[in-house]
Amino acid sequence: MWVPTLLQKYNIEEMQQMGFKLTADDIYSVNHASMKDAVVIFGGGCTGEVISPDGLLITNHHCGYSSIQKHSSVEHDYLTDGFWAMNRGEELPNPGLTVKFLVRMDDVTARVLEGVTDSLTESEKQVRINENTAKIEKEATEGTDYTAVVKPLFYGNQYFVYVYEVYKDIRLVGAPPSAIGKFGGDTDNWMWPRHTGDFSVFRIYAGKDNKPAEYSPDNIPYKPKKFFPISMGGVKKGDFTMVFGYPGTTKEYLPSQGVKLIMAQSDPEKVAIRTKKLNILAADMKADRAVRIQYASKYARTSNSWKRWQGEVKGLKRLHAVEKKQEGEKAFTEWLDDSSSRKGKYDSVLTRFGELYAEFAPYQRADDYYSEVVKRGTDIFSLAQKFDRIRRLAEYHETGCLEGAIPEVKEELVSYFKDYHQPTDEKVFSALLAMYAHGLPGKWLPEELTKFTPEKLTKLYQKSVLTDEKALNEMLNDFDNRSVKKLEKDPVMQLYRALRNTYEVKVEPRYRELSDSIKANQKLYMAGLLEMNEGKRMMADANFTLRVAYGKVEGYNPRDGVHYNYYTTLKGIMEKDNPEVYDYDVPDRLKELYQQKDFGSYTNGKGQVTVAFCASNHTTGGNSGSPVVDAEGNLVGVNFDRAWEGTMSDIMFDPDECRNIMLDIRYALFIIDKFAGAGYLLDEMELVN
Incomplete structure (x- = not known):
């Protein structure tokens, strides 16, 4: 999870050795359009990316879930049935939903720490830091409609100011039914192999000057500085991949005592409380369809961390994390x-x-x-x-x-x-x-x-x-x-x-x-630690600011005698099909497409529809919805999860065991075109073979 302004100094040579064909300037620049101008903070805790010159945006289904639910009712159950606008007039507004584009980020360490001396108490130091921070944020946005926030890196040994442009008219364009967008449900959450079509599509609207504006029927589709071309070629084993998004929180530099507290006390006790709650919700949701709709989003939110904490404990034990910290x-x-x-x-x-x-x-x-x-x-x-x-x-x-x-x-x-x-x-x-x-x-x-x-x-x-x-x-x-x-x-x-x-x-x-x-x-x-490792490359912990992660496409060996391939296919969805189990009830239309082999141009070299793939990119919460690009900067996937065996990566990342899970972008296109009949949306995208 590398700071984009420091790629030229610390990372770009390694990235290019791994196969990346672009420059650090192509990823982040304030002088010309770059990838950063196509990446947004989606809502309050996800990432999204612009995929057309008319402000079309893709993120995860679980990131758009609350918006989809708010438009849903027993009469119009978009969670179950999906939703697709067949023209722009049918796109649905979402009051309160915003996307934020990063305008720039600057190192302001010296200014934040001005006047912060060892003679001050910790509380006095914080007061001075807060005063300096407020001044910097105000100056960064004077004369503009931007917002700004100063955030610490390396536990306050370094500070950056981040300036954002916030768009407020975001409309729902489409979402597959939960039987696709949440396929596997909580059973498969955090797991690999995975077959979830975890995506939803929105459009950013702006005023006639292309600037942010409150919702109005007179607003027009946003014209981005940059959008991602979409690769139709997919990925193969060993390929370079890069994830560009907003990872939330990591704790790579915790001492051994802090890791032990998480492993032995905090995670297990929170898991026990949520287990009790989830068991109650699950029973009532199974018994009553209306309750299932009412509590679907709540159940998903509750179970997300519940499962991650369990994987985190197992992973830390497997890595002997406390001993390594010692x-x-x-x-x-x-x-x-x-x-x-x-x-x-x-x-x-x-x-x-x-x-x-x-x-x-x-x-x-x-x-x-x-x-x-x-x-x-x-x-x-x-x-x-x-x-x-x-x-x-x-x-x-x-x-x-x-x-x-x-x-x-x-x-x-x-x-x-x-x-x-x-x-x-x-x-x-x-x-x-x-x-x-x-x-x-x-x-x-x-x-x-x-x-x-x-x-x-x-x-x-x-x-x-x-x-x-x-x-x-x-x-x-x-x-x-x-x-x-x-x-x-x-x-x-x-x-x-x-x-x-x-x-x-x-x-x-x-x-x-x-x-x-x-x-x-x-x-x-x-x-x-910074002094001890002076001149060496050190990763700053995630703090929900824009970061770059890169790795290669590869499977992994979760335990003795078991190997997981790096991709999954539509065939695997059919193998999991079970109408008696809600998480695995495959829609009839998807079965028809599979049986008729009506795959269009959305297949891999073997004639299969690839659903998801995994790689050794370091990701965490907040990276949900992040663009995954290939060596040439084309969109090949949308990040949506991590493999359960590697969820300890928030505390100790191991590229041999940690895998991020990504939707193959071609599966999203296949669903939009063949399943939903909304292929007109592809006409505004740039598809690259």
Whole structure:
């Protein structure tokens, strides 16, 4: 995951030796159109790429999933049936959805750290950094409609400012049915071999000046500076590939104690909580089609990290990650011993890690439980958070804020109750709170929770006004002191506030103090590692900024006696077909195309339709939807996942075991043209043989 502005210095020679035929300037330039001008942040956490001169954009199906769901209903079930606009007038607007183009990025380390001296405390240093950052962000956007953000690299030993242009009129053009776009479902998630047609298509619209504009029927398709030509030739074993996108978070430089905490405590405990929730959701979704639609997106979001955490633990154990970290720390200590000045600067850093993590572990457990159960575990607590904010604004007479918040919450109630099933959430509520009470020591539990059995929790839930959409709307229409008192007496609101207050008073302050101390120590350790490796190439951890990853197309050996090929085909979809299992129910139209061998020009050299392929590119969350290009910069795939055996790559990347999983772009074209009958879209693309 390499910084694009540093490719010329550190990477381009190696990339070209691996077969890349372009230059660093072709990837990133502020002086002329380059690949960066065809890559976007899609929504809040994915990547997308422009594939036509008329602003057509492709990303993953799971990235567009929420937008597809919002347009879906029992009458128009686009999740199940798919959706395709047969002309631009049928494209569907998506309020709130944005894409961001990177205008430029600049190293601003010296400016951010101006006035930050060793005489300041850590909190004083952060205040100064925040002041400098705000000034840089303001100056970077003066006189423009751009947005800017300063982000740290190497734990604050380096800083870059990123300037973006944000487009706000993004329309849904097409998405295959979930039986294609989510084929294999949660069963196959994170797994290889894979047969998922994980893509959706949108179009960026702009004002008549090609600049960002709010939605209007008068807007026109965006004219990009650059779009990706699409390769019809596919890939073969050993081919160079490059992924260009926005990886979210990695932790390559954690100390051994940090890796051990993740392996032995944090990941396993979060998995246990989500397992309980997912089992409840799965049973209710299987029993009721309406519930399946309501909870499809929630289930997908919950299961995504749940499966990754399990693979991460297995991978770290297989790599002996803790032992390898300890070996690196031993080498660091030996390097210190060679110099008294180094020893004076860094001598206590590893000892300090041991002390900090020992105290931090129980606080991490409490934070994990609070996050997984109270913050995001149940529907009703998510609603309680919104109404508690309303209550507090009224209590403190924040009239202006209250008047703005009430319409927002009223609007949110519509989507909340659209995707809410009380019996399901009741089960989740009582089950997760029982785990919370059992998992944490009594000193971190409110008295209100310790006296409840699961049965009593269910009854408490049923008495809450938060289950009544009509009553809540009536309350918001005439919000007064009586409304405040009603919320204060509501049993779910009372329990939510008790849990929140206990966490905020007894857990959060020390959790934050220890987190800050660990970060400060990590920054010092990172400075030492940079000094120790001066002049050598070091990868900055991902932080949801534009990065380049490159590798080669290849299969892998997950365990003794097993080898996985580097690509999968339509034949494999037919082999998995099982109408009795939702995840593997192949659409009839796709079966017809297969039986008739109506593949068009979308086949590989063997006459097969390639569905997906894997390679040794280093990717993570945020890379979903990223363009995958060949040696000549043509789009060959869309990144959508990692192989389960390699999910430890966020902490320790191993190119021998870690594989990213990509949709073969020809399968997307095959589905658009042959399956959906929307081949007119291909007319605006540049297809390269």
